[in-house]
């Protein structure tokens with residue numbers, strides 16, 4: 001590391017800088033910068049950062065790693081100035097945040113930080129953030145947005161038209177991928193849509209995207225990510241059913257969607273109580289509440305599991321899924337959590353003619369001591385095409401085998417719920 005502020009012209013150009021109140025508070029960041037960049041980075045204090053960014057020397061900078069902790073929140077103006085100046089120079093900004101409040105973090109991300117990594121840094125997180133910077137085109141040096149510019153919402157958004165009456169008692173159906181990319185979001189979006197269109201007297205269905213960081217539901221249903229969602233998440237105690245409904249969008253007038261927020265947020269931005277309140281509001285106003293869960297286990301996973309009627313765990317026929325299932329079920333049993341709510345769904349399941357693979361499925365279930373109750377076929381490229389078009393399979397590839405299976409499942413859930421309701425009445 002080199003102290004850039006006092007730097008003599010150096011043979012190795014500085015391609016990056018850390019900027020912080022005191023870089024010694026972020027010693028893991030120092031290690032990671034050294035690992036990724038060797039000697040070609042420097043560190044700057046908040047005071048020196050603005051001065052340096054204004055100098056021609058800063059032209060070699062590709063990015064700055066702006067490290068902020070809870071104590072810096074009292075002085076966000078200085079930090080926001082740094083972000084704006086960097087952006088205006090076309091220098092990318094990675095935010096490293098240690099115990100920054102959700103509101104503070106949101107403000108910094110809105111000013112245009114390109115990426116966000118929590119501190120202490122997870123293994124390889126800085127490397128991944130740098131790789132992401134390189135894969136997006138460099139921003140044109142541009143006039144920064146004014147500080148308080150409201151994010152314009154697209155006019156004529158399809159919003160719910162019914163009033164929150166709190167007269168329902170919805171069935172809660174979370175969907176959790178046992179490994180990345182196993183198809184959880186595809187399943188959640190399509191299951192929600194099939195339920196919302198299952199019959200003439202279709203139930204009222206909402207889809208809640210709790211995978212805040214990636215938020216595939218808005219991509220797969222082509223819905224914008226709204227600021228209103230952040231407002232609810234950041235202060236659930238002030239939210240009520242009306243504001244919750246207001247933050248939702250509808251897909252083809254039938255499915256109500258609480259998308260992920262516009263910015264990539266840390267999963268611990270919400271507490272277990274927050275999630276409890278959101279599920280309460282959803283349950284009171286919908287017949288079915290489908291929840292797209294993040295793959296990561298977080299503090300509020302338990303809350304969702306305890307509120308679930310059935311908890312769908314998506315997996316594939318591979319060792320990665322198998323090991324994660326094993327670990328998760330063990331953890332749930334150790335904590336005496338209701339593991340019996342889990343319904344294992346094997347996605348991209350082998351065809352019934354593939355006897356070898358069929359027996360692998362059987363062995364996998366036996367060795368994990370689970371029942372694999374639902375098997376979903378590989379739907380081929382049509383599935384990704386529908387997702388990329390922002391349409392449920394029913395609207396884009398109605399005959400796709402994956403769609404047929406999800407449709408059948410929706411029908412049986414609907415019928416089951418009807419008979420339970422009838423039994424109650």
Ligand SMILES: Nc1ncnc2c1ncn2[C@@H]1O[C@H](COP(=O)(O)OP(=O)(O)OP(=O)(O)O)[C@@H](O)[C@H]1O
Pocket residue numbers: 177179180181182183184185186187211214216295347348376377378379380381383384385387402
């Ligand atoms: N049964 C299937 N047949 C064919 N393609 C599928 C199937 N299920 C999912 N896909 C495709 O696999 C990819 C990953 O799916 P998806 O985003 O639903 O996974 P995920 O588990 O939510 O991933 P993440 O870990 O990113 O949240 C997508 O491109 C999707 O179109």
Ligand SMILES: [Mg+2]
Pocket residue numbers: 184185186211216292
């Ligand atoms: Mg997903």
